[in-house]
Amino acid sequence: MxxxxxxxxxxxxxxxxxxxxxxxxxxxxxxxxxxxxxxAVNERIDAGAKMAPAPLRDAMPAPTGGPGTTGPAPAERVTWTRATATGRYDTSNVILVRGRTVDSTVGFEVLTPLVLADGTAVLVDRGWIPPAPGGSATAQPQVPAAPTGEVTVAGRVVASESGAGAVDRRDGKLEIRRIGVSRIARELPYPVAGGYVLLDQQTPAADPAFEAVPIGHTNxxxxxxxxxxxxxxxxxxxxxxxxxxxxxxxxxxxxxxxxxxxxxxxxxxxxxxx
The missing domain is CATH 1.20.58 (Methane Monooxygenase Hydroxylase; Chain G, domain 1)
Structure with missing residues (x-):
C-alpha cells in the first residue's frame, strides 16, 4: 500500500x-x-543591583599599550556587575554620546575619562542630560562640571557598543553616536580600559542635573x-x-x-x- x-x-x-x-x-x-x-544577562543585571562593587581590575584588566589604545574587553560573565575605581576626571576630554533616549526624550549621555594612578583611564558614563533648551535634539547641552581632585566611582561594567561611527570634536567636546570605546580611545592621550563604567555612585556626589541611565532587561x-x-x-x-x-x-x-x-x-x- x-x-x-x-x-x-x-x-x-x-x-x-x-x-x-x-x-x-x-x-x-x-x-x-x-x-x-x-x-544570563538579566540575571547579572539583577544580581548587580544587590552586590558590593569589586575593584575595577577584577573586571577589566589594565591596558598595556600606548596612548590611544584599549585594553581587553570585559569578560561576558562580569558585564553588568558592579565595579569601583578611584582617580581624577580628565575634564579636557568630555565625550557626548548623542541620540540617547530617556523617558521618551532624546538627549546626550556624558562620558568623562577617569585617569587612574597608573596613568591609564576608564570611561565613566556620568549620566544623561537633555539638549540645550530651545534647540534641536542635537543642540549641544551645557555639561555640568566634573569634580576636581580625587574621585571614587562605582557602577556597572558595560562592554563597548558596536557601530560607533566617527568621532567628531565640536566646541571643545568629543561627540559620537554610540559608545565605541576603541574609537573614543584614539582621541585620548592615554591607554583606556576595554569597557566602560555606567555610574551609579560617586564620591564626591554627582551633579543632580544628571539623570541615571536606565538599565533595561533583555527580551x-x-x-x-x-x-x-x-x-x-x-x-x-x-x-x-x-x-x-x-x-x-x-x-x-x-x-x-x-x-x-x-x-x-x-x-x-x-x-x-x-
Whole structure:
C-alpha cells in the first residue's frame, strides 16, 4: 500500500521534508542559545543591583599599550556587575554620546575619562542630560562640571557598543553616536580600559542635573517564543508529509473514492425562493 514511497518522486519529497525539519530544529536550537544568553544577562543585571562593587581590575584588566589604545574587553560573565575605581576626571576630554533616549526624550549621555594612578583611564558614563533648551535634539547641552581632585566611582561594567561611527570634536567636546570605546580611545592621550563604567555612585556626589541611565532587561522570552515556533514548524512538516502520504495511499487503494456530482436541478425549491 505504501510501496509508492520508494519511488524517486516520493523519496525526493521525504528528503526535502527532512532537510526542512532539520533546518527548523537548528533555528530553534539557535534561538534557545540566545534565550539562555539573554537570561544570563538579566540575571547579572539583577544580581548587580544587590552586590558590593569589586575593584575595577577584577573586571577589566589594565591596558598595556600606548596612548590611544584599549585594553581587553570585559569578560561576558562580569558585564553588568558592579565595579569601583578611584582617580581624577580628565575634564579636557568630555565625550557626548548623542541620540540617547530617556523617558521618551532624546538627549546626550556624558562620558568623562577617569585617569587612574597608573596613568591609564576608564570611561565613566556620568549620566544623561537633555539638549540645550530651545534647540534641536542635537543642540549641544551645557555639561555640568566634573569634580576636581580625587574621585571614587562605582557602577556597572558595560562592554563597548558596536557601530560607533566617527568621532567628531565640536566646541571643545568629543561627540559620537554610540559608545565605541576603541574609537573614543584614539582621541585620548592615554591607554583606556576595554569597557566602560555606567555610574551609579560617586564620591564626591554627582551633579543632580544628571539623570541615571536606565538599565533595561533583555527580551529573552521573545527568543523562547521563537524556539517553540521553529520546533512546532519542524513537527508540522513531518506530520504534513505523513498526512499527504496516507492520503495518496488511500487514493491508490481506492478507499477514498471521489463523490459523484450532485444534480442540483433535482432538488426541490426552498420556501425562501418560492
Amino acid at each position: 505504501y510501496r509508492f514511497l520508494l519511488t524517486p518522486r516520493w523519496l525526493g519529497y521525504l528528503a526535502l521534508t527532512l532537510v526542512a525539519a532539520a533546518l527548523m530544529v537548528f533555528l530553534g536550537n539557535w534561538q534557545l542559545d540566545r534565550y539562555r544568553g539573554r537570561t 529573552n522570552w521573545q527568543n523562547f517564543g521563537y524556539v517553540v515556533q521553529w520546533w512546532l514548524f519542524a513537527g508540522m512538516s513531518l506530520v504534513g508529509y505523513a498526512w499527504v502520504a496516507r492520503r495518496e495511499a488511500r487514493r491508490a487503494a481506492g478507499l477514498d473514492k471521489p463523490r459523484p456530482p450532485v444534480d442540483r436541478a433535482d432538488e426541490p425549491a426552498s420556501s425562501a425562493s418560492a
